[in-house]
Amino acid sequence: MNSRPAFQFYPRDWLNDLDLQGCSLQAQAIMIAFICVTHDSPEYGVLWVAGEKRDPFSDQNFAKKCSKIFRITPKKFQKILRELVDSNVLKQDDEGCIYCARMLRNQALSEVRSAAGKCGGNPYLIKQSTKQNPPPLTTTTFSPSSSSLSSKTPPTTPPSVQEQGGCGRVLSADEEDFIRLYAKYNTKTNKAGLVETLKKRALLGTLDLSCLDALRSKEREDLRIERAREASIQRVKQAEANQKRREVEQQAAEAERQKEGRRVAEKFRAQRLAALAQNGEEGPVTSLSSPVGDDARTVPPAES
16 A cells, blocks of 8 residues: 555646546546545555455446445446546556556656665765765666665676776667656756766666666656647647637628628619609609708709
């Protein structure tokens, strides 16, 4: 069981998660409860209830146990859990177990940082101590599935032999990838000093690459999440652009209708004026400037 008494919560990430904010408020509340429950699970971030993890959608007994913890009915629990899984907020593995990918990434990052701290801590303090009494280099073994760390001290060799072993040696692609990823996910240590230390270990052949696969998996998952986020942002922008385009089209259609109305009104006015002019040739024409009524004046016909 996890021994950490608390976990970090990022309000900005929570509010900016488009997949999560697209879920109902009840699903968001269940998500908070899910984080709290899986924080103390035997596997961090994985849904364990009563000492077991199963598919809550196919195993009704397991769903009933989960519903008691989340304080809702089994049917409602399955419905909300399905909403979170379909919205890509929670994940489901091949065995049907439900887990939170963000919590697993945070756990792996915590283990990587812990391993980095075991590798030497502050690089400035290391430089000061090595001037007086250079310590032997140690190899740290990191297991992705466990937080246990083990250190091995290589056999001491004369400086001349060590210099010859690293002289002219080119780092392999795996070593360069490990150094890049290790420095990328280790934010509490000076990156330049950490990279320099890891390169020295690689040249001496004491760099342990056991957690390289875990770092690569984490980078792939981060890249997938970033692409999904960019796709969501693109969908929102496209929807806004379509809405704006429809508004412009509606305004243009309204302007065209008004223009057509004015054209029809001008046509009727021209016909009316033509009719009035024709009446004026045949007989007296009432002045358009004078009011129509008892005071209307008639223009007499011209004398021959």
